[in-house]
Amino acid sequence: MKFDNFWLVVIFLGLGTFLIRYSFFYLSDKVKISERAKRSLTFIPCAIFPALLAPMVFFHEGSNAVLLNKERLVAFLIATYICYKSKNILVTIISGLAILYGLTQI
Amino acid sequence: MKKRTVFLTGLKAMLPILPGVIPFGLIMGTAASNAGLNIFETMGMNIIVLAGAAQLVTVDLLTKNVDSLVIVFTGLVINIRMVLYSAAFSPLFEQSNILTKTVASYMLTDQSYAVSIANEGLYNKRNDKIVFYFGGAITMVLCWHFSVVLGLVFGNFAPSSISLDFAVPLSFMALTIPTIKNRPALLVSILSAVLSILFYGLPYNLGLVLAAGIGIAFGTILTENLTRRSYEI
Helix, strand or coil, X not given: CCCCCHHXXXXXXXXXXXXXXXXXXXXXXXXXXXXXXXHHHCCHHHHXXXXXHHHHHHCCCXXXXXHCCCHHHHHHHHHHHHHHHHCCHHHHHHHHHHHHHHHHHC | CCHHHHHHHHHHHHHHHHHHHHHHHHHHHHHHHHCCCXXXXXXXXXXXXXXXXXXXXXXXXXXXXXXXXXXXXXXXXXXXXXXXXXXXXXXXXXXXXXXXXXXXXXXCCHHHHHHHHHCHHHCCCHHHHHHHHHXXXXXXXXXXXXXXXXXXXXXXXXXXXXXXXXXXXHHHHHHHHHHCCEHHHHHHHHHHHHHHHHCCCCHHHHHHHHHHHHHHHHHHHHCCCCCHHHHEC
């Protein structure tokens, strides 16, 4: 065993994560969710996913000096436009990877 | 509607997301292998935690000999966003038995949540929506385990000139676009993205939670005096 507390960390992290996931499944029949709370629920995906991905894209240091090493940011913005137009996830991912490949080859 | 058909529809809805899951799994498997974890430890963690981002950070912190308590806390902060998914899903599972609730919540991931939300209008019946969710969620979980094992055994085998890890943010973006249905939602997504960059240096990855929290509060306040119809784009 390489790490002393490996299983302890895994079990507590797993248990805590499960409780997080189960939290509202347990609470739902005990508390009434207000209209206002329901409205804020609709903003969850458009708040959490951008916050999750923005640092991944923004802070990445690439190799294209012309684009100040921010070719991922450029490729990402173009792919966002493609996604908006095509509404197709697979097309978006493949074209995003292709654009990035192109930008790193220049 | 036949259960089997609905389940398969859920499975098929998950398929286009998998190019964003597989690189993530490969990275996770490679990181576990580099950290010296064996297949039992890696799969044990995969099954018990089932949360890619938190697992990746955990492995990283383990190799840096960070205190165990800090590792668990950091992982939980990363996963606290799932409270929101739990809240969003709870009305759907209100009438389900405890076993269904347990399995459904265990499989709650960014992808399974997003695929369900993106296809919200597909079915009217509660039961169909639940079966659809399981079709997507089970596909996601199996793909995750499979790709982590691949990464553990073979390493990240894609040529390095193709930056496969870039598929991860791309897949999150592709999942977000369909949920931006009106102007407040657009403003919320831009605000959250900018804040997450500004808060990036905060300890324990608190920036993510803070940025999303402020974004959601902003959207709620913004739509306070508007009826649903008046803020459609």
